Amino acid sequence: MNMGEKTRRDFPILSRIVNGHPLVYLDSAASSQKPLAVIEAVSRYYETSHANVHRSIHTLGEEATERYEAARDAVRAFVGARSREEIIFTRGTTEGINLVAQAVGRTLKPGDEIIVSELEHHSNLIPWQMACRDRGAVLRAIPVVGEGYLDLDAFDRLLSPRTRVVAVAHVSNVLGTINPVTQIAERAHRVGALVLLDGAQAVPHLPLDLNALGADFYAFSGHKMLGPTGSGALWARRQLLDAMPPFLAGGEMIREVHLRRSEWNEVPWKFEAGTPDIASSIGFGVAADYLRELGMDRVREHEKELLTYALVQLMSNHPEIPLYGPLDAGLRSGVVPFNVPGVHAHDVAQVLDRSGVAVRAGHHCTMPLHERLDLPATVRASFNVYTTKADIDALISGITEVKRLFGGFLKAGAG
Ligand code: PLP
Numbered sequence: 001m002n003m004g005e006k007t008r009r010d011f012p013i014l015s016r017i018v019n020g021h022p023l024v025y026l027d028s029a030a031s032s033q034k035p036l037a038v039i040e041a042v043s044r045y046y047e048t049s050h051a052n053v054h055r056s057i058h059t060l061g062e063e064a065t066e067r068y069e070a071a072r073d074a075v076r077a078f079v080g081a082r083s084r085e086e087i088i089f090t091r092g093t094t095e096g097i098n099l100v101a102q103a104v105g106r107t108l109k110p111g112d113e114i115i116v117s118e119l120e121h122h123s124n125l126i127p128w129q130m131a132c133r134d135r136g137a138v139l140r141a142i143p144v145v146g147e148g149y150l151d152l153d154a155f156d157r158l159l160s161p162r163t164r165v166v167a168v169a170h171v172s173n174v175l176g177t178i179n180p181v182t183q184i185a186e187r188a189h190r191v192g193a194l195v196l197l198d199g200a201q202a203v204p205h206l207p208l209d210l211n212a213l214g215a216d217f218y219a220f221s222g223h224k225m226l227g228p229t230g231s232g233a234l235w236a237r238r239q240l241l242d243a244m245p246p247f248l249a250g251g252e253m254i255r256e257v258h259l260r261r262s263e264w265n266e267v268p269w270k271f272e273a274g275t276p277d278i279a280s281s282i283g284f285g286v287a288a289d290y291l292r293e294l295g296m297d298r299v300r301e302h303e304k305e306l307l308t309y310a311l312v313q314l315m316s317n318h319p320e321i322p323l324y325g326p327l328d329a330g331l332r333s334g335v336v337p338f339n340v341p342g343v344h345a346h347d348v349a350q351v352l353d354r355s356g357v358a359v360r361a362g363h364h365c366t367m368p369l370h371e372r373l374d375l376p377a378t379v380r381a382s383f384n385v386y387t388t389k390a391d392i393d394a395l396i397s398g399i400t401e402v403k404r405l406f407g408g409f410l411k412a413g414a415g
Contacts, residue, residue, distance in 0.1 A: 003385060004302065004306070013025075019354050021357075023356050024355075024391045026383070026387070026395060028382045029173055029201060029224070029380065033226070050279070051063070052275055068282060072285070078208075079210045092222070092231070093220055098123075103244040109136075113140055114164060115167070116142070116166075118369055118372050120369075121200065138162075147324075147326045159191045164194065165195075165196060166184060166195050173335065174370075175326070175332070178332060194216045197215045199220040200221050204225035205300060206333070217234065241267040246271055251273060251274055304330070306387055306388075307334045320341055321399070337380045339377075352398040357395055364380055
């Protein structure tokens with residue numbers, strides 16, 4: 001039995017029937033499903049230990065704090081961070097990137113430059129657009145070339161002493177491209193720029209050693225790696241966090257408050273103002289442990305095998321279908337974007353849903369990338385630890401049904 005068949009038993013939702021068919025969930029890049037261990041940890045917390053964290057000295061308050069901080073340790077261990085102080089809990093990648101863009105943004109001067117890439121998710125683009133607009137800085141983008149790679153020669157030409165931040169996705173949420181982030185970080189550091197990596201689509205799928213990557217900031221989401229929604233983390237080098245101003249202000253991020261001035265708390269709490277999403281973070285820690293037990297090397301192998309299977313099946317059963325992204329599974333994660341010629345991506349997704357196959361259709365929060373590819377939309381099938389070859393077979397049959405349904409219509413249109 002392979003990983004998908006074994007692990008899917010841990011995911012109660014996968015036994016659902018949708019529109020009269022067993023659910024085939026191929027939308028994990030938008031949000032992954034949750035194993036029972038995570039669901040139970042969240043409900044156990046509410047049933048037995050809920051109280052606010054870092055405030056109360058009663059038993060529940062201490063238990064809640066203990067579990068919340070244990071979750072931080074689990075996430076730290078999962079991504080290979082050196083210390084728990086380097087892990088700030090956020091609501092997800094978006095919040096982590098905004099935190100950095102706001103903090104670093106305040107230090108930008110007119111003429112400074114930020115480099116992103118053409119394949120960024122909107123959450124690693126708009127915060128930088130806003131920071132540049134507010135400070136008179138300039139936003140530049142590394143072009144996407146070939147099957148969906150970043151043009152590193154063009155990147156070299158963009159880099160200069162004016163470059164303050166390089167912010168790129170570790171893995172593209174549309175093309176699946178695994179970007180050469182270590183090389184990017186090295187080159188950015190040579191001109192003194194800070195490096196932020198958007199790890200939303202990498203952490204759930206690749207073995208990771210954050211220290212070895214060479215980045216300064218790394219943002220990721222819990223809900224894409226089997227954890228609850230409302231969970232995520234920003235990793236950053238300790239000395240950067242110590243020097244950075246807080247993002248949100250309020251309770252718990254302070255050591256001392258006077259009417260006209262305050263002193264900030266230690267990191268990571270300096271960046272966690274207000275009551276955090278305690279239950280989700282606890283679930284996030286359990287998800288990290290679950291993946292660690294599975295072994296991320298095995299997860300990566302499993303998804304690579306699925307990706308190769310999916311590409312071969314699509315090319316042999318539906319050769320007219322345009323596929324996007326690197327064809328080499330070694331350079332790509334388990335994300336398969338495609339289009340059915342003559343059928344709008346939304347119609348494809350709707351017909352697939354009628355047979356219980358859940359995929360995403362649209363621009364996937366990457367409008368500039370779709371503009372670059374000259375596509376209004378794509379359909380995206382994406383995998384996770386519980387995905388099986390049978391899921392991919394269901395997708396292939398579903399596409400046959402799309403073609404059958406729209407075939408007559410397309411012929412009539414052509415005639
Ligand atoms: N970055 C990438 C590459 C993503 O795929 C996503 C979500 O799809 C995000 C950022 C935003 O993540 P979140 O919505 O969890 O903040």
